[in-house]
Amino acid sequence: MSDDIPNIVQNDFDIEIKKLRDQIDQIDEQILTLISKRFLEVQKVVTLKKKHNMPVFHPAREEDLISKLRSEAQQRDMDPDFIEELYRVILRNSRIHQTVEMKQQGVRVGAKVLIVGGFGQMGSYFAWFFTTSGYEVRILSENNWDKVESLCTDIDLVLISVPIHVTLETIQRIAPYLPKEALLADLTSIKTAPLNEMLKVHKGPVLGLHPLFGPTCPTLDKQIIAITQGREPEKCQWLIDQLILWGAIVVSSTAKEHDEIMDIVQALRHFATFCFGQFLSKREIGLHRTLEFSSPIYRLEMGMVGRLFAQDSSLYSEIVFATPSRRKLLKDFVLSLNEQLDMLENNDKELFVEKFNETAKWFGSFSEQALRESTFIINKLIERF
Ligand code: NAD
Numbered sequence: 001m002s003d004d005i006p007n008i009v010q011n012d013f014d015i016e017i018k019k020l021r022d023q024i025d026q027i028d029e030q031i032l033t034l035i036s037k038r039f040l041e042v043q044k045v046v047t048l049k050k051k052h053n054m055p056v057f058h059p060a061r062e063e064d065l066i067s068k069l070r071s072e073a074q075q076r077d078m079d080p081d082f083i084e085e086l087y088r089v090i091l092r093n094s095r096i097h098q099t100v101e102m103k104q105q106g107v108r109v110g111a112k113v114l115i116v117g118g119f120g121q122m123g124s125y126f127a128w129f130f131t132t133s134g135y136e137v138r139i140l141s142e143n144n145w146d147k148v149e150s151l152c153t154d155i156d157l158v159l160i161s162v163p164i165h166v167t168l169e170t171i172q173r174i175a176p177y178l179p180k181e182a183l184l185a186d187l188t189s190i191k192t193a194p195l196n197e198m199l200k201v202h203k204g205p206v207l208g209l210h211p212l213f214g215p216t217c218p219t220l221d222k223q224i225i226a227i228t229q230g231r232e233p234e235k236c237q238w239l240i241d242q243l244i245l246w247g248a249i250v251v252s253s254t255a256k257e258h259d260e261i262m263d264i265v266q267a268l269r270h271f272a273t274f275c276f277g278q279f280l281s282k283r284e285i286g287l288h289r290t291l292e293f294s295s296p297i298y299r300l301e302m303g304m305v306g307r308l309f310a311q312d313s314s315l316y317s318e319i320v321f322a323t324p325s326r327r328k329l330l331k332d333f334v335l336s337l338n339e340q341l342d343m344l345e346n347n348d349k350e351l352f353v354e355k356f357n358e359t360a361k362w363f364g365s366f367s368e369q370a371l372r373e374s375t376f377i378i379n380k381l382i383e384r385f
Pocket of ligand 1: 117160163164166187
């Protein structure tokens with residue numbers, strides 16, 4: 001004990017702080033009891049959803065809950081962002097529990113699923129989901145085409161999951177073995193050409209799928225899968241129901257719209273990142289040294305750029321070079337940089353400001369949201385690293 005503090009004062013302090021800490025401990029226990037009580041209630045919801053084959057994620061319910069909690073937090077003079085963050089963690093945790101339980105659930109247990117390319121990344125990922133949900137899963141790989149006839153016997157779903165550049169020929173090759181009633185679907189990252197080919201060679205139900213995520217996601221919770229209807233949607237619905245039951249969010253479009261949007265969402269995004277990474281790699285300055293001086297935004301950006309180069313180059317080359325129209329868009333992008341070159345050469349600050357403001361207008365109200373979301377991510381990054 002310090003000589004400066006009289007004994008009696010120190011004793012009072014010890015007694016008082018112990019009392020306060022005991023109260024906090026009690027509150028923590030109550031919080032744990034309440035969270036576990038909430039968890040038990042969620043279990044009841046899972047049982048009910050399982051019984052009725054309902055999806056895990058209910059976006060409207062979650063957003064309503066968050067809005068309600070935010071306004072309650074404000075009334076109690078608490079930070080609404082803190083309460084939102086706390087509840088997002090609780091809700092995500094409960095969704096993942098539900099998804100893990102529900103992934104066992106099969107919409108058509110016992111149905112026979114053939115995955116063409118089923119030993120590849122996406123093929124084996126989906127093979128695992130189908131298997132754990134009670135489907136009979138068969139795999140057609142490059143090496144067992146001699147068994148294609150028996151593998152296709154009585155098949156209910158054929159899912160094409162081969163590299164983009166061999167997708168069309170694989171669809172043509174399997175077509176003669178498909179029972180008329182079988183559902184033919186694919187996972188290709190482009191949709192127009194594979195969907196047209198599937199419709200051309202198969203007269204039964206056809207559905208195009210594009211999971212907008214890679215095979216490293218542990219659950220399908222809130223993962224987006226784009227779907228493009230081909231033929232006999234009522235006979236394809238069970239597959240869509242199954243994806244939703246596994247936790248995925250399904251977004252529908254025509255193949256044309258899908259491909260146009262993916263030109264931007266995937267090809268342009270990855271290509272611009274590739275160009276930036278390439279440019280940096282040619283500079284004299286060392287990456288690690290720049291990271292030591294990182295602003296949060298540079299650190300975040302480098303996380304995204306570095307991430308691209310940590311992955312499979314052939315996957316990205318397939319995405320970037322997938323179609324002529326895609327390559328045309330990327331060329332337009334590169335050519336558009338000439339405009340910026342002129343601006344720099346002319347030292348035209350005014351033009352920069354003008355272009356900046358024009359672009360800000362185009363982003364409109366999304367700018368606000370982007371600022372909020374990226375601030376959240378940056379803060380998380382600072383917390384962690
Ligand atoms: P991958 O290379 O990991 O797997 C493809 C598999 O197909 C390999 O096992 C290969 O041996 C097999 N294969 C090749 N030719 C074959 C043939 N003629 N017959 C049977 N099998 C054959 O590729 P992936 O990343 O799993 O991609 C598969 C599909 O999924 C592609 O259309 C891709 O666009 C799409 N996709 C991939 C991702 C991703 O992140 N990997 C995401 C969304 C969609």
